[in-house]
Structure formats: C-alpha cells, structure tokens
Amino acid sequence: MLQIDLGSATPAYGQIANGLRALLVARDLEPGEQLPTVRQLAVDLGVHHNTVAEAYRQLASEGWLDLKRGRGATVLERPSPFPGPAARAQFTRRLEELLAKAITDGISRGDLAADLRRCAAEVREGVAR
Amino acid sequence: MLQIDLGSATPAYGQIANGLRALLVARDLEPGEQLPTVRQLAVDLGVHHNTVAEAYRQLASEGWLDLKRGRGATVLERPSPFPGPAARAQFTRRLEELLAKAITDGISRGDLAADLRRCAAEVREGVAR
C-alpha cells in the first residue's frame, strides 16, 4: 500500500504523510474509509508506531483525517482551503528545484517532460469536485 | 541572486544547494563562471559561511563546482551522468507528492496544470546539449 526509504534525507514520518496524502488526493482513499492502525502500518513499514502517529497527526492537522483513541483513523470529506498568498510561488520554486535535481541525476529531459505532461493531464481530470 | 527561508523544514544548506542547482541547470550560471565566496554569499543570505560551504560541497560532489582554497568556486562543464535505476521512479513519486501537497494547500488544479506544462516546455528547450 505504501513504501518508504529509510536512509533518505526526508524523515520517515514525512514520507509516510506524503505518500498517504498522494493517495488521498487521488481518491484511492475515500472519505469514510478506515486507515490501518498506527501499530499495524508501523509493522508493515518497519518503523515505530509513534512515527506513523506523527504522520497521521500531520494529515489530521491538514483536515484529511479524523483521529480518535480506540477508534482509529478515518478519512474525512475535506473542503479545499483558500490558498495562502505565497503558496503558488513556493510550489513553482519547489517544482523547478525538483527538476534541477532530476537533471543532475541524469534523467533525460524527454522523460521529465513526459512525466510533467502526464501529471498535468491527471491533475486536470480531478477538477470534478 | 538567491533567497532562502529560515524556519523552513528543509535545512538552509539544502535550500542554497537547491537554488544554485536550479540556476546551474538553467544555465544562468555558465561553466567557467566564478561563484561568490562562501563568506560573501553567507553575508548576503544572513547565514554562517560554513552553511554555504556545505551547500558548495554538495554541488561539488555532484560535479557542478570546482572548489579550491584561495581561489573560490568555479562552475564546471558537467557531463550528465548515467541515471541510476530507481532515479526515474523516485522523481515520479516526488512529483506526485509535491502535487498532493499543493492541492492540500488549496492551489487550483488549473494553476498547477499550467505550471507543469510550462516547465515541460522549458525542460524540452534545454535539450540542446
């Protein structure tokens, strides 16, 4: 369901949150659905349950999840918030940095362009909400 | 020439390296060109010169820069390396996570798609090498 890379620069709880967020945005995890318990997912990923809990808390603070003791984590119906003023510029910068790193790593510009166009199309599709 | 955000999650030296790498890939910094000294850039950005030095070392280890005591940092002509096997997949995952975060922050899908298409076009242009 998910995979993380220990030894990466980005912390484990961040990777878990990022991966789950991608699934949530793609509606692979739908509102009302139950997520694995922190302990269950921790075992699957080979980390401590508190590490998973931190990721869950992050997503909960973003409005994606509802957390309750004894009941687990539930996906919420989430209204998309008003974007902060600098959010757009920050995204653009991050995207360009990500591309620079990819080129540094030797990925061909054609491959990168293809991925970008595919994602652009997928993002457009999701407009239906 | 560059700007960093103290208080961000990504460390200062990482932001500096990312920003410079973007300039290098875009050829805003050309081979043979001289970069500011670690102390000069440190003053400009409001950080310690060792923090800039760490960023320079990272870029040097990627083959972007030549570092020499007393002489400063010089941009190198850099052959693009062979991409590692997992590099492409990792890029795709990072890109999708970046998009998920942007949507979470409330940026419109239309804006995101526009940025992606623009970057795809720019990446294609740079093929000339």
Added chain:
DNA sequence: GTACGCTGTACGCATACAATGTACAATACA
C-alpha cells in the same frame, strides 16, 4: 621571496529534531 590577505576546510560545541521505549487514557465490545 616573503609577508599578507584572501580562499575553502576541519573541528568542537550548543541546540533542535527524529525515532524509539514505555506507560497512559479513551473507546469498543463481549
């Protein structure tokens, strides 16, 4: 050629963060 100023580098320190071990509190259910 020698002294001086410039460059990047190495090391130790304070602090903050990541991940964990352990114990706890709230909920579900038999």
Added chain:
DNA sequence: TGTATTGTACATTGTATGCGTACAGCGTAC
C-alpha cells in the same frame, strides 16, 4: 463491567544543523 484495542504523552537516545573558531592552501603586492 472487564478486557483488548486504539491513539497519545513523555523521557531517552542518536543524529543533523548551524555556528564559532582556528587552520591550510593559494594569489599578489612589495
């Protein structure tokens, strides 16, 4: 009501970040 299961809180440990300081190589004026 009792017990298992859930997320949470807190102390501990290892690691990373950023800084202060001192050092080593290089260029240049004299």
